[in-house]
Amino acid sequence: MFNKILIANRGEIALRVIRACREMGIGSVAVHSTADSDAMHVRMADESVCIGPPSSTQSYLSIPSIIAACEITGAEAIHPGYGFLSENAAFVQIIQDHDLTFIGPTADHIRVMGDKITAKDTMKKLGVPCVPGSDGGVDTLEDAKRIGAEMGYPVIIKATAGGGGKGMKVAGSAAEMERAFMTARAEGKSNFGNDEVYIEKYLTTPRHIEIQVFGDGKGNAVHLGERDCSLQRRHQKVFEEAPGPSITQEERDRIGKICADASANINYIGAGTIEFLYENGEFYFIEMNTRLQVEHPVTEGIFGVDLVREQIRVAAGLPMSFTQEDLKINGHAIEVRINAERLPNFSPCPGRITQYHAPGGLGVRMDSALYDGYSIPPYYDSLIGKLIVHGRDRPEALARLGRALGELIVDGVDTTIPLFDALLQEPDIHSGNYNIHWLEHWLETHLQPA
Structure with missing residues (x-):
C-alpha cells in the first residue's frame, strides 16, 4: 500500500480523496494555486505545496509542477479527482515515466475513450449497443448533408474530442445542417484543439x-x-x-x-x-x-x-x-x-x-x-x-x-x-x-x- 498520495485537484473532490486516505492511514499531499492558499483541502491535507498562480493552466494543469510536488514530498501516487488532468493520457504516461502510480485507468484506456469515434468503435466490438451514426469522422459539409439525409433528421453533430456539452449541435433539418456542422467544428477546435466531428441520430425524448x-x-x-x-x-x-x-x-x-x-x-x-x-x-x-x-x-x-x-x-x-x-x-x-x-x-x-x-x-x-x-x-x-x-x-x-x-x-x-x-x-x-x-x-x- 502507498505511504503518501498527492491529490492533483482542489475543492470538494480533493477533500473527498483526503478523507479516504486518512481512513486508510495514508499520508495526503494537497497542491494549490496562490488563489487557493486558504482552501479547505489545503487545511485538511497532511502536507501542501503551492504549484502556481491562480490560472489553472499555470497551476492545476501544470504537469511539471505536479510532478515536482511529488518529488518534493515523496508522494508515490497521484489521484486526479475529476476534471483538470483526470483524463489526460499524456499526464498518465509522464507519471509512469517518473516511477509514480496514477490512481485511475491506463493511458491507453484514457486515449481510446477520449476520442468519441474510437470509443464508439471499440464499444461496438465489445458488444455494447450504440447510437446509429456515421462511420468515423465527417470531414465535409457535403458528407454531413448526405449522412443526414440517409439517417433521417434530427441528427446531432459532435466534436470527437468533446465533453461537457461543448462541440455538440443539433440539426433538425437539412436547412440547419450547415450552421450546426460549422459551429460544432469551431467549438471543437477552440475548446479541444481538434475540429473533427461525427454525426449520430438525435433521439427526441431519451x-x-x-x-x-x-x-x-x-x-x-x-x-x-x-x-x-x-x-x-x-x-x-x-x-x-x-x-x-x-x-x-x-x-x-x-x-x-x-x-x-x-x-x-x-x-x-x-x-x-x-x-x-x-x-x-x-x-x-x-x-x-x-x-x-x-x-x-x-x-x-x-x-x-x-x-x-x-x-x-x-x-x-x-x-x-x-x-x-x-x-x-x-x-x-x-x-x-x-x-x-x-x-x-x-x-x-x-x-x-x-x-x-x-x-x-x-x-x-x-x-x-x-x-x-x-x-x-x-x-x-x-x-x-x-x-x-x-x-x-x-x-x-x-x-x-x-x-x-x-x-x-x-x-x-x-x-x-x-x-x-x-x-x-x-x-x-x-x-x-x-x-x-x-x-x-x-x-x-x-x-x-x-
Whole structure:
C-alpha cells in the first residue's frame, strides 16, 4: 500500500480523496494555486505545496509542477479527482515515466475513450449497443448533408474530442445542417484543439443513464448499477439519482453485465462510467468517462461502498474488496449540485461566504469545501457543494432532500439552491416522468433570464 498520495485537484473532490486516505492511514499531499492558499483541502491535507498562480493552466494543469510536488514530498501516487488532468493520457504516461502510480485507468484506456469515434468503435466490438451514426469522422459539409439525409433528421453533430456539452449541435433539418456542422467544428477546435466531428441520430425524448463499472486491471470487473442524470441544463448535469426510476431490474442486469464484461475484456482498472441515452427500453452508448464521476456518491449511497478507497486499493495492486454477488441495492439516493451562480441566468457568482451551515441528520451527506469566511475564487468551476440524500425508497429520499435543502445555509453569494426548492414542487419530479430535455423546457417557463 502507498505511504503518501498527492491529490492533483482542489475543492470538494480533493477533500473527498483526503478523507479516504486518512481512513486508510495514508499520508495526503494537497497542491494549490496562490488563489487557493486558504482552501479547505489545503487545511485538511497532511502536507501542501503551492504549484502556481491562480490560472489553472499555470497551476492545476501544470504537469511539471505536479510532478515536482511529488518529488518534493515523496508522494508515490497521484489521484486526479475529476476534471483538470483526470483524463489526460499524456499526464498518465509522464507519471509512469517518473516511477509514480496514477490512481485511475491506463493511458491507453484514457486515449481510446477520449476520442468519441474510437470509443464508439471499440464499444461496438465489445458488444455494447450504440447510437446509429456515421462511420468515423465527417470531414465535409457535403458528407454531413448526405449522412443526414440517409439517417433521417434530427441528427446531432459532435466534436470527437468533446465533453461537457461543448462541440455538440443539433440539426433538425437539412436547412440547419450547415450552421450546426460549422459551429460544432469551431467549438471543437477552440475548446479541444481538434475540429473533427461525427454525426449520430438525435433521439427526441431519451433519458441519460450511466452505468458505474469498476475493474482490477487483471480481467475482473463489476458494475454498480445505474445513475439517472437526465435533469440537465446545456448538457450539464444538475440532479442525479440511483437507481434510475425508469429502469427495471431485468434491464439493469442486462446492460450492467454488458458493461462489466466490456470492461473486463479490456482489462480496465479502477472506476469508470459508461454513459447511455435510453429510449423505449433501448440503451445507446454515447461515451465512457475514465475517471471518478461528480455524482459517484449516489452509487456509494445505495451500495455502501467507498469508490475512492477501492480506486486506491486496486492501484496498489490489491484485489477488489467485493464481487458482483456482493453488490445489492439498498434504497434510493439523490444528489443535487450546488453552484455559486446567480439565477435565472446561471451566471457565476464568486465572493465571500458570510455564513455556511451544512444540513445533517439520517441519510444526509454534504460534500463541500465551504466554511464561514471562505472566499470563492473566480478562476474555477462554480460547483461549491454536493448535497446527497439516501432513503429507503425514492419518496423518502425526495422528502429528505427537501428537508435538507431547508437546513442548508450559504450566505454571501447567490446559489442554485432555489432551483431545487422549485423543482421539488413539480409533479414530474416526484413521478420521475422526465427526460434530458425536461429541465430546459421547464426553465423556459419558470426561470426567464433577465
